[in-house]
Amino acid sequence: MATKDFDKTTQQFESLFFGPARAYASLAVDYTEQLVKTQMEFTKSYTEASLGQMRAFMSVKDPEGFRxxxxGQQKVAKDMGDMLKVDAEKVVALNRDFMQKSQKLVEDNVKSASKAANQ
Known part of the structure; x- marks a missing residue:
């Protein structure tokens, strides 16, 4: 009898606390991984563009080259602005996805807790 009660208590802790905590932690780790990866891609793109402009400037030898x-700087500024817009949209989409999944996880856990409480 004591073993059966212990197993039931363990199952309740798993379904009410540990399972949801692991699910949220997994979601948070996935989100963080995607966000860091996205930020690293941004950094690489912006760094490459900046280094390219530095190299282009170092190759200027005359007034025509300077012109x-x-x-080219105007085009790069426009391209960087476009990249920034796209990159911001990626981060917004990641945040939205994380919030929706978190909300779903909470809703599912509330339903599960409610069901367990009624038993």
């Missing part, structure tokens, strides 16, 4: 460099 060409300045015109």
């Amino acid at each position: 060409s460099y300045v015109e």
Whole structure:
């Protein structure tokens, strides 16, 4: 009888506390991994663009080259602005997905707890 009660208590702790905690931790780790990966991709893109511009500037040898460099800067500024917009949208989508999954997890856990409490 004591073993049966212990098993039931263990099962209740698993379903009410440990299972949901593991599920949320897994969700949080996945989100963090995706966010860090996305940020690293951003950093790489911006670094490559910046280094490219530095190299382009170092190759300026005359007024025509300088004019060409300045015109290129305008294109790079536009491209960087476009990249920033896309990158911001990626982060917003990651955050939205994380919030929706978190909310679903909470709803499922509330239903599970309610069901367990009624038994």
